[in-house]
Amino acid sequence: xxxxxxxxxxxxxxPGERATLSCRASQSVNSNYLAWNQQKxxxxxxxxxxxxxxxxxxxxxxxxxxxxxxxxxLTISRLEPEDFxxxxxxxxxxxxxTFGQGTKLEIK
Amino acid sequence: QVQLQxxxxxxxxxxxxxxxxxxxxxxxxxxxxxxxNWIRQPxxxxxxxxxxxxxxxxxxYNPSLKSRVTISVDTSKNQFSLTLRAVTAADTALxxxxxxxxxxxxxxxxxxxxxxWGQGTTVTVS
Numbered sequence: 001x002x003x004x005x006x007x008x009x010x011x012x013x014x015p016g017e018r019a020t021l022s023c024r025a026s027q028s029v030n031s032n033y034l035a036w037n038q039q040k041x042x043x044x045x046x047x048x049x050x051x052x053x054x055x056x057x058x059x060x061x062x063x064x065x066x067x068x069x070x071x072x073x074l075t076i077s078r079l080e081p082e083d084f085x086x087x088x089x090x091x092x093x094x095x096x097x098t099f100g101q102g103t104k105l106e107i108k
Numbered sequence: 109q110v111q112l113q114x115x116x117x118x119x120x121x122x123x124x125x126x127x128x129x130x131x132x133x134x135x136x137x138x139x140x141x142x143x144x145n146w147i148r149q150p151x152x153x154x155x156x157x158x159x160x161x162x163x164x165x166x167x168x169y170n171p172s173l174k175s176r177v178t179i180s181v182d183t184s185k186n187q188f189s190l191t192l193r194a195v196t197a198a199d200t201a202l203x204x205x206x207x208x209x210x211x212x213x214x215x216x217x218x219x220x221x222x223x224x225w226g227q228g229t230t231v232t233v234s
Contacts, residue, residue: 001171032216032217032218032219033217033219035219035221035222037155037221037222039155044204044206044225044226044227044228045155045204045206045222045225046225047221047222047223049221050219050220050221051218051219051220051221056221056223057223088154088155090155090221090222092219095170095171096157096159096160096168096169096170096171097145097157097160097170098157099154099155099156099157100154101154102154102155
């Protein structure tokens with residue numbers, strides 16, 4: 001099973017700042033099969049990025065994804081108040097899907 | 109616009125069987141390229157994928173749950189379901205259904221992510 005480790009666990013930033021979230025895999029991941037999801041309190045997760053770098057429908061261009069192999073990054077260029085949430089990376093491998101443990105992005 | 113709605117008992121006794129249903133509206137469970145998933149989230153914790161069933165009926169299960177889980181589809185009702193046997197307190201969670209999409213291109217596959225989620229249904233084992 002591929003284990004995804006996200007860092008940091010919690011990221012404290014202010015609106016307008018740039019956020020960089022990391023997702024590291026225990027073995028190489030097909031970048032076509034790597035996604036990022038956002039979850040706000042009391043809500044279902046929402047797809048942000050698929051294929052490591054493609055934005056889902058309706059996702060603002062301040063969100064971008066990059067990476068390959070075992071290292072992937074979600075970047076939010078300028079934080080808006082609505083961006084403070086928990087972010088999960090997700091991959092598909094030989095044993096199905098796994099999620100990272102999440103990064104909580106909180107207001108500083 | 110496709111919408112998903114989970115339904116289930118809310119409370120299940122230890123050792124019993126949990127059955128959940130996800131009703132699909134605005135689209136068909138038989139639509140090509142789509143896969144139908146169950147994911148759960150224990151209180152205060154992260155996401156755990158449970159299983160999927162494809163538009164063609166193929167299935168895949170989380171190895172850690174495989175021995176206790178069955179996923180199925182009822183095309184006449186446009187629903188898919190999850191059965192989880194021999195539940196314990198560790199199965200207490202918010203259970204989501206979600207749709208994702210796979211498209212084959214030139215002997216490889218492109219994955220388009222879980223783009224539609226239900227609102228979730230809470231299951232307590234006690």
